[in-house]
Amino acid sequence: MMQVHFVVPGPLDQRTGGYLYDRRIIEGLRAEGRAVTVHELAGRFPLVDDAARESAAAALAAMAGGLPVIDGLALPAFADLRERLPSPWIALVHHPLALESGLSAEQVEALARVERRLLPSAGRVIVTSPHSATDVAAYHVPEARIGVVLPGTDAAPVARGSGGPGLALLCVASLTPRKGHLDLLEALAELMDLDWRLTCVGSLDRDPQTAQAVEAAIARLGLDARVTLVGEQDEAGLAPLYDRADLFVLASYHEGYGMVLAEALARGLPIVATKAGAIPGTVPPSAGMLVEPGDPAAFAGALRQIMTEPALRDLLSAGATSERERLPGWADAVRAFAAELERAGG
Numbered sequence: 001m002m003q004v005h006f007v008v009p010g011p012l013d014q015r016t017g018g019y020l021y022d023r024r025i026i027e028g029l030r031a032e033g034r035a036v037t038v039h040e041l042a043g044r045f046p047l048v049d050d051a052a053r054e055s056a057a058a059a060l061a062a063m064a065g066g067l068p069v070i071d072g073l074a075l076p077a078f079a080d081l082r083e084r085l086p087s088p089w090i091a092l093v094h095h096p097l098a099l100e101s102g103l104s105a106e107q108v109e110a111l112a113r114v115e116r117r118l119l120p121s122a123g124r125v126i127v128t129s130p131h132s133a134t135d136v137a138a139y140h141v142p143e144a145r146i147g148v149v150l151p152g153t154d155a156a157p158v159a160r161g162s163g164g165p166g167l168a169l170l171c172v173a174s175l176t177p178r179k180g181h182l183d184l185l186e187a188l189a190e191l192m193d194l195d196w197r198l199t200c201v202g203s204l205d206r207d208p209q210t211a212q213a214v215e216a217a218i219a220r221l222g223l224d225a226r227v228t229l230v231g232e233q234d235e236a237g238l239a240p241l242y243d244r245a246d247l248f249v250l251a252s253y254h255e256g257y258g259m260v261l262a263e264a265l266a267r268g269l270p271i272v273a274t275k276a277g278a279i280p281g282t283v284p285p286s287a288g289m290l291v292e293p294g295d296p297a298a299f300a301g302a303l304r305q306i307m308t309e310p311a312l313r314d315l316l317s318a319g320a321t322s323e324r325e326r327l328p329g330w331a332d333a334v335r336a337f338a339a340e341l342e343r344a345g346g
Contacts, residue, residue, distance in 0.1 A: 028334030088123025102177030
């Protein structure tokens with residue numbers, strides 16, 4: 001089997017969906033006997049600095065043969081190194097960087113320029129959903145060179161719920177502009193006549209400016225007694241939060257797949273989310289209510305309906321419970337990823 005060089009921006013143990021995907025794939029490839037070397041780049045991403053560029057160059061120099069797999073978040077560090085990339089190499093795109101929220105027009109164009117330059121030169125581009133495959137094809141990457149490898153989802157027991165009297169809402173997402181926390185809070189502020197509590201799981205350090213804005217919005221909207229920010233949680237910390245939840249919520253502006261949504265389905269939780277990116281392909285109508293992103297009033301309307309109609313919640317919970325049987329596992333994801341490696345190597 002060929003040597004695989006997996007390039008990631010920063011430490012691999014970060015707690016986001018993208019890094020979790022990378023870790024599980026790497027663990028699975030190693031378990032089946034493949035040699036995988038991980039290169040953790042230093043510096044800032046995706047708006048890279050000199051440290052990131054130097055680290056990318058050093059990683060390339062350290063690759064003695066083998067097949068590079070570069071996480072899409074690290075791609076900007078290789079913008080000036082295209083001619084030095086081995087042939088073939090693989091780009092792993094969780095979602096195009098230019099679709100990130102909270103960027104200026106100049107930053108969006110700079111990231112899109114990097115992706116337009118590099119992605120067509122990759123031997124293969126692996127994406128995590130059919131929706132992201134369409135996004136990548138817009139960069140003039142031939143469809144024949146794009147492979148879809150859906151994330152896996154671990155089997156989990158159906159959530160037992162809070163037991164009342166109010167509803168326990170759960171949101172799992174780093175506090176960054178793309179995840180739409182401010183819209184979620186605006187929506188919930190319209191529902192103060194209902195009995196609910198929200199727990200937000202996600203890093204408060206990845207984007208301190210957004211975290212501060214969320215904390216300020218909680219205070220401004222009078223939600224201090226209703227909303228709790230618990231920061232990042234490991235699997236042991238997440239499990240009881242999912243188990244005690246009655247409803248999963250996510251007001252994201254874009255998702256390349258939405259692994260936390262699949263995890264909510266695995267626990268039979270009804271979902272209120274947006275129609276952003278690949279979410280409609282992850283959450284079927286039988287399991288959740290989806291509204292347009294960036295519309296707190298519409299989000300509030302969906303929340304009010306599902307929170308005040310127990311029969312609807314039960315119906316969506318049954319739909320989520322049914323859907324959990326169709327979610328791919330990580331063994332499926334690893335097999336699909338290994339097949340993509342063989343296609344690139346061949």
